[in-house]
Amino acid sequence: MISFPISINEGARLLAEIEQRSGQRLSACYQCGRCTSTCVAAFAFDYPPHRLMRLLQVGMVREVLASKTAQLCLDCMTCSMRCPMKIDVAGVIETAKAVADEAGLQDTERNVRLFRRGFLNNVRRHGRLHEAGLLIWFNFKTNNPMNDVKLLPLVLRKKNFHIFPPRIKNRRQVRRLFREINGSGKQG
Amino acid sequence: MIGVFICQCGTNISATVDTGKVAQAAAAMRGVADAESIQYACSDPGQAAIAAAIRHKRLDRVVIGACSPRMHEATFRRALDRAGLNPFMLEMVNIREHCSWIHSDVDQATEKAAGLVRKGIARVRHHLPLSAGKTAAVRRALVVGGGIAGIQAALDIAAAGIPVTLVEKSPTIGGNMARLDKTFPTLDCSSCILTPLMVEVKQHENIELMVNSEVDDVHGHVGNFEVDIRRKATCVDEKKCSGCMICQEKCPAKAPDDFNAGMGQSKAISVASPQAVPLVASLRKEHCRRFSGGKCRVCQKLCPAGAVDYGQQDEVVRQSFGAVVAATGYGFYDWTGAYPTYGMGLYPDVITSLQYERLLSASGPTGGHIRRPSDGAEPRQVVFISCIGSRDESVGRPQCCSVGCMYIAKQAILTKEHIPDSQSYIFYIDMRAGGKNYEEFARRAQTRYGTLYIRGRVGKIFPRWGKLVVMGTDTLVGDQVEIEADLVVLATGLTASDGAGGLARKFNISCDENGFMAEGHPKLKPVEAEAAGVFLAGACQGPKDIPATVAQAGAAAAKVIGLLSRGELETSPMVAAVSQSKCSGCFKCRDVCPFGAIEDERPAAGRTAARVLASLCRGCGICSAACPPGVISLSGYTDKQLLAEVVAALR
Amino acid sequence: MPRETLKIVGFLCNWCSYAGADMAGMARMRQPDSLRIIRVPCSGRVDPLLVLKAFQEGADGVLVSGCHPGDCHYGNGNYFARRRLELLKRMLPVLGIDPGRFHYTWVSASEGARWARLVEEFTGQVERVQEAQPNLKIQSRIP
Amino acid sequence: MSVYSYFPGCSLSSGAMEFDKSFRLVAAAFDIGLDELTDWNCCGASPAPHHWGGDLGILLPARNLHIAGSSHDSMVAPCAGCFNRLKYAQHELAHNGELRRRTERVLREPVHYQTEVLNLVQLLNREIDPGDLAGRSQGRLAGIALGTYYGCVLVRPPEIVRYDDPNNPVKMEPLLKAAGATIPHFPFKTECCGSYMGLARKEIVLQASRRIIEVTLECGIDALVTVCPLCHQNLDLRQQQINDAFGTDYHLPVLYLTQAIGLALGFSPAELGIEAHLNADVGHWTLRNDDQ
Numbered sequence A: 001m002i003s004f005p006i007s008i009n010e011g012a013r014l015l016a017e018i019e020q021r022s023g024q025r026l027s028a029c030y031q032c033g034r035c036t037s038t039c040v041a042a043f044a045f046d047y048p049p050h051r052l053m054r055l056l057q058v059g060m061v062r063e064v065l066a067s068k069t070a071q072l073c074l075d076c077m078t079c080s081m082r083c084p085m086k087i088d089v090a091g092v093i094e095t096a097k098a099v100a101d102e103a104g105l106q107d108t109e110r111n112v113r114l115f116r117r118g119f120l121n122n123v124r125r126h127g128r129l130h131e132a133g134l135l136i137w138f139n140f141k142t143n144n145p146m147n148d149v150k151l152l153p154l155v156l157r158k159k160n161f162h163i164f165p166p167r168i169k170n171r172r173q174v175r176r177l178f179r180e181i182n183g184s185g186k187q188g
Numbered sequence B: 001m002i003g004v005f006i007c008q009c010g011t012n013i014s015a016t017v018d019t020g021k022v023a024q025a026a027a028a029m030r031g032v033a034d035a036e037s038i039q040y041a042c043s044d045p046g047q048a049a050i051a052a053a054i055r056h057k058r059l060d061r062v063v064i065g066a067c068s069p070r071m072h073e074a075t076f077r078r079a080l081d082r083a084g085l086n087p088f089m090l091e092m093v094n095i096r097e098h099c100s101w102i103h104s105d106v107d108q109a110t111e112k113a114a115g116l117v118r119k120g121i122a123r124v125r126h127h128l129p130l131s132a133g134k135t136a137a138v139r140r141a142l143v144v145g146g147g148i149a150g151i152q153a154a155l156d157i158a159a160a161g162i163p164v165t166l167v168e169k170s171p172t173i174g175g176n177m178a179r180l181d182k183t184f185p186t187l188d189c190s191s192c193i194l195t196p197l198m199v200e201v202k203q204h205e206n207i208e209l210m211v212n213s214e215v216d217d218v219h220g221h222v223g224n225f226e227v228d229i230r231r232k233a234t235c236v237d238e239k240k241c242s243g244c245m246i247c248q249e250k251c252p253a254k255a256p257d258d259f260n261a262g263m264g265q266s267k268a269i270s271v272a273s274p275q276a277v278p279l280v281a282s283l284r285k286e287h288c289r290r291f292s293g294g295k296c297r298v299c300q301k302l303c304p305a306g307a308v309d310y311g312q313q314d315e316v317v318r319q320s321f322g323a324v325v326a327a328t329g330y331g332f333y334d335w336t337g338a339y340p341t342y343g344m345g346l347y348p349d350v351i352t353s354l355q356y357e358r359l360l361s362a363s364g365p366t367g368g369h370i371r372r373p374s375d376g377a378e379p380r381q382v383v384f385i386s387c388i389g390s391r392d393e394s395v396g397r398p399q400c401c402s403v404g405c406m407y408i409a410k411q412a413i414l415t416k417e418h419i420p421d422s423q424s425y426i427f428y429i430d431m432r433a434g435g436k437n438y439e440e441f442a443r444r445a446q447t448r449y450g451t452l453y454i455r456g457r458v459g460k461i462f463p464r465w466g467k468l469v470v471m472g473t474d475t476l477v478g479d480q481v482e483i484e485a486d487l488v489v490l491a492t493g494l495t496a497s498d499g500a501g502g503l504a505r506k507f508n509i510s511c512d513e514n515g516f517m518a519e520g521h522p523k524l525k526p527v528e529a530e531a532a533g534v535f536l537a538g539a540c541q542g543p544k545d546i547p548a549t550v551a552q553a554g555a556a557a558a559k560v561i562g563l564l565s566r567g568e569l570e571t572s573p574m575v576a577a578v579s580q581s582k583c584s585g586c587f588k589c590r591d592v593c594p595f596g597a598i599e600d601e602r603p604a605a606g607r608t609a610a611r612v613l614a615s616l617c618r619g620c621g622i623c624s625a626a627c628p629p630g631v632i633s634l635s636g637y638t639d640k641q642l643l644a645e646v647v648a649a650l651r
Numbered sequence C: 001m002p003r004e005t006l007k008i009v010g011f012l013c014n015w016c017s018y019a020g021a022d023m024a025g026m027a028r029m030r031q032p033d034s035l036r037i038i039r040v041p042c043s044g045r046v047d048p049l050l051v052l053k054a055f056q057e058g059a060d061g062v063l064v065s066g067c068h069p070g071d072c073h074y075g076n077g078n079y080f081a082r083r084r085l086e087l088l089k090r091m092l093p094v095l096g097i098d099p100g101r102f103h104y105t106w107v108s109a110s111e112g113a114r115w116a117r118l119v120e121e122f123t124g125q126v127e128r129v130q131e132a133q134p135n136l137k138i139q140s141r142i143p
Numbered sequence D: 001m002s003v004y005s006y007f008p009g010c011s012l013s014s015g016a017m018e019f020d021k022s023f024r025l026v027a028a029a030f031d032i033g034l035d036e037l038t039d040w041n042c043c044g045a046s047p048a049p050h051h052w053g054g055d056l057g058i059l060l061p062a063r064n065l066h067i068a069g070s071s072h073d074s075m076v077a078p079c080a081g082c083f084n085r086l087k088y089a090q091h092e093l094a095h096n097g098e099l100r101r102r103t104e105r106v107l108r109e110p111v112h113y114q115t116e117v118l119n120l121v122q123l124l125n126r127e128i129d130p131g132d133l134a135g136r137s138q139g140r141l142a143g144i145a146l147g148t149y150y151g152c153v154l155v156r157p158p159e160i161v162r163y164d165d166p167n168n169p170v171k172m173e174p175l176l177k178a179a180g181a182t183i184p185h186f187p188f189k190t191e192c193c194g195s196y197m198g199l200a201r202k203e204i205v206l207q208a209s210r211r212i213i214e215v216t217l218e219c220g221i222d223a224l225v226t227v228c229p230l231c232h233q234n235l236d237l238r239q240q241q242i243n244d245a246f247g248t249d250y251h252l253p254v255l256y257l258t259q260a261i262g263l264a265l266g267f268s269p270a271e272l273g274i275e276a277h278l279n280a281d282v283g284h285w286t287l288r289n290d291d292q
Ligand SMILES: Cc1cc2nc3c(=O)[nH]c(=O)nc-3n(C[C@H](O)[C@H](O)[C@H](O)COP(=O)(O)OP(=O)(O)OC[C@H]3O[C@@H](n4cnc5c(N)ncnc54)[C@H](O)[C@@H]3O)c2cc1C
Pocket: B144, B145, B146, B147, B148, B149, B150, B167, B168, B169, B170, B172, B173, B174, B175, B176, B177, B180, B182, B183, B184, B185, B213, B214, B215, B327, B328, B329, B330, B331, B353, B354, B357, B403, B407, B410, B497, B498, B499, B500, B503, B537, B538, B539, B540, B544, B545, B546, B547, B549
């Protein structure tokens, strides 16, 4: 939850960074709530989008960076399309997520982050996604072995579904690509 | 013989400018017969001193170094006039706002003041006596648009004994107010207060009412606008028709009901409403069977008055007017395209606020019983959504509709009065209730009538089990909310009315970015259009409610009366003029003139040259900067005057 | 060159910028004393020749200011001004005049502070140009 | 015959292989040449842009763009997600020199990024004449009400994908109408299905997708049509999970656009891979000459 006191100085700095990177006028938000009204995931957020915008306006950036919202937003951009002030709300959340990533500030929604990490590591290794492999890895990691396994027979009906990982030839190039992004390409 | 007077303005000027020294420096200049420093130039003794100097020293030009000309130029012009000198032989030099008040070093300020005065002296040498022209004004006013604004303006002007022509494009006057049920903040019945005024218009000896009519073409200018008015063919002889509505009853061709905002059905031939003024039928050819190739002649056969005439033609009449009031009102934002998530108009039970007014109205299609369009059921859960197409930059409409908050409160109250066990919900962003007794009224909707105000904008509306789900947010709670509604009413924004733009162009009325007609000054000239002799009344100038509309209409009428009661008009002499013998006839000037003040003329055979219509010219001087040979010049701001000023400024 | 001896001519429209300068005066906002203001009804009245004439007569800088776009008292005079003056600005180097000596802008009747700032900034700008290019001479004859 | 570089992406080569299958059938039927990219890699799908400042979400598709651009002027990415990522990458590469340099460091050669990227709807609209389609239609879709479900990534952000109205897209309609279907009003055509949260935050997907199905049925729609494998997964594959979670009993078929068109052309549900769906029940949609 919101913690007090708020460090305005630090808030201001991070806020400026979010404004600059997202290119959005946060001050234009007049709290109409239309973004929240359209969001399909808001029920799972800790701060619905309009609230998140307000937190940013008053400089409570830490709360935003560490929020579930930043991790759970689907980037579907529905909110951005509906905002009467033409603010790219999804872009703001996206930026917050990136800033949080870089600052190592996220400590919530472990599973979601784990999934994303697993997904990308999977791609890093094979060049393509190996769906079954990801599922098994994720279930193992989250200690929830039965998650979605009921779906497997259904998927297996699709005959040439890969049980073994598909692999591209030039995997070295893909790994180079990951290294280019973050040096090691391992952490997420 | 130039006289120079340097004002001290008490210490306002003299504290930083040595006015004596400035006067001395001026005295040394060519043509200066008298130069003195005065304590308060604008005071009675100050003006007397100037007048005395004019008389005794036979001055023919005067330079006054004092405050901004925007402050006292008119004062001193009158002083010159009283002293027997042409008032335009004055040049004011601003040594206060542009000098003493912005500098602190006395020497520097004094030197600058002397320089400014030198500039003024150089300029005044080229002044010419000018006299304000007079033109006779036609003592008749045109009012365009017959809503409450036009009605009120026409009645007020007519009451002063000035004849009025009221032109309304639809078949009846009354405008949007005639379609409202009750009105905030007093809840008096709209027709009850409007209908008597409509009837009075019809009966007034000084008012000529033309419905189904529009302005076709405009020539001339303030004092004498020549206007072509097109009276559109309605296939009904207005003089014969008694409004018995037999034709309407029997006509087999259905047509949309414009008066009821599309709720309910009308016929191809119809009387707009039972309260219509004038109470006559009109036929809409686009819906009539006869005009789409059929054989029907039912209305003609049955009309007891023999009023139906299928061969009627448009008629154009020309009238002259001294002044014009534009009162074209407002239209409605078409929300269906811009808000796809509200159903695009495909859900019958998502209606506009005006349609809801018709459902509430006893004279409406449901006889005043609220019945939702889809199945005629009485709604129990009614959701109102504010700011549709208002305060929404994503659809390009940033402005506030200014009446939505209030009429929603009203409609919520009326809903409860009609259906006591109903519940109204209002999605709003901010409650705007600035008028007298408005806040109290809106509060009552909440406290006495149990309306639930929800602060937030709605995201989507979709169907579920015969109801409409309204997905919104309560931003005060901080979460999404969902309401199952029987009926949803959208407070659609007010736009400029359809015909406003065309009319504005004809009368040189400028429009703002939202299409509303622009007033001369937002505070000081709220009813004057930029074009002389044209006034604005009501919602054509911007969204407003009935009290503000009526107030503005009264003000516009007062301006018209003031203008036309004098019989003749004074025109500014600071206008452009063409030296026709040197004019090349390129008409660059005409292209740039914002007021259409330049026309072509044939001063000699085979030659065309420009001519300025002094009565239209507003003295902007844009033409003279555009003229390649430099032969169109603006009095008061001629090339000579400005060049002299430039040269003197740099000495 | 000290700024006291700079000579700058300003053409100001009566309705907005002149009133804005008045406003700055009413608020007693100190400004450099180099500016001589010439009042015109509309920035659209400012013939580029007037600007050139000022340079020819030895002006160190010329400033033109009108109403904000959309606010013109005469509807669109300031658009005409903008078009002409933009052309003029591009022509100045041909005549050997540093375009830094010329500026046109919009100031409304309520923008006194903006006006004062503008005078300060433009004076500074002319000062800098003047240092770099002290002898301004226009050869071509202007009526 | 026009030949396009074809980027199937991970989904079409595994979980959504029936999309690939039906696409190839329809393409062949209309003489559209498809030339699969050699050695393509995953576009990063949804997770990539959400990581490492988003640059991974550019570089991964950039490699594919480069492969396609080296041999073809136009490429098609039937998966809405891949399409979106490719367009994004293309936009960023065009506007960001630094990213371009980084891409070239990885590729070790100048990057080709300007190849035209088409989504499936775009491609079919370009290559299929509605009159031709109507003429060849076997009537299986006659009287069938289809909901055009575009999802979010196909049309957003509009300034990047530059395709159709982002709030009310309509480009699938001419094709499906030509195929004989009716297209009722469907307000949720761009409603998000819950995206990639299926594993990690299942309730988001189940909730979002349930609403879509609910409104679909409310609108009298027989089946949804999509071009997004992720949407398909959430709406079809997880429909039983939805029923389990909410106590509903939905059996809404969800078809890929090419499956719907394929049905109209007379291909059997089996040929089109519809039988591999959870809700494969399109058997009662009869061909015109099935009656005899
Ligand atoms: C739903 C709703 C409820 C409202 N309720 C209230 C209320 O309770 N209380 C209140 O104070 N206000 C209310 N208002 C506001 C009120 O309607 C307006 O203030 C008022 O109608 C403005 O009157 P008007 O004469 O300026 O414009 P209008 O009523 O629009 O009249 C303009 C007239 O000009 C005619 N016209 C247009 N163009 C031309 C042309 N080119 N040539 C000739 N004729 C032309 C039109 O046909 C029309 O008859 C409400 C508004 C709405 C939308």
